[in-house]
Amino acid sequence: MMTKEDVTELFANIAENAPWDLSQPLLWGYYFTNPTSEPLEQAATLLALQGYRPVELYQPELDDPAAPPVWVLHVEKAEVHGVDSLHARNGELMVFAQENQLASYDGMDVGPVAAP
Numbered sequence: 001m002m003t004k005e006d007v008t009e010l011f012a013n014i015a016e017n018a019p020w021d022l023s024q025p026l027l028w029g030y031y032f033t034n035p036t037s038e039p040l041e042q043a044a045t046l047l048a049l050q051g052y053r054p055v056e057l058y059q060p061e062l063d064d065p066a067a068p069p070v071w072v073l074h075v076e077k078a079e080v081h082g083v084d085s086l087h088a089r090n091g092e093l094m095v096f097a098q099e100n101q102l103a104s105y106d107g108m109d110v111g112p113v114a115a116p
Contacts, residue, residue: 002107004087011083013038022080022109024080025079025113026110027114029051029055029075029109029110030074030075030076030107031072031105031107031109032102032103032104032105033106034103035069035103037070039102040057042100043100044073046076052076053075057071059071059072070103086108
C-alpha cells in the first residue's frame with residue numbers, strides 16, 4: 001500500500017508536472033486483483049453502489065508464463081482529493097479488498113476528467 005509519504009510525493013509530482021487543478025475533480029482509478037474473476041465481479045457491483053464506475057475486468061498478459069493467473073478490476077470515480085483524503089481512501093479500499101476476500105487492492109492512478 002502507498003504510504004502517506006508516497007501520497008505526498010504523488011501530489012507534489014502532479015502539482016509540478018501535470019496541468020491539472022488539484023482543487024477540481026480528477027478521475028481517480030482504483031485497481032483490485034484476484035486469481036479468479038467472480039469475486040471481482042461481485043466487488044464491482046458493490047463498488048458501483050458506492051458511486052464508483054466499473055471500467056474493466058481483465059486478465060493482463062504476464063511477463064512470466066509460469067506465473068499464476070490474475071484478474072484485475074479497474075473502477076473509477078471523479079473526485080477532489082488531497083493527501084489526507086487519498087491516503088484515507090487507499091486505506092478504505094484496502095479494507096474493502098480484505099473484507100471481500102480479494103487478493104489485493106493494487107493501488108490507483110489519476111488523470112483529467114474527460115470533457116462531456
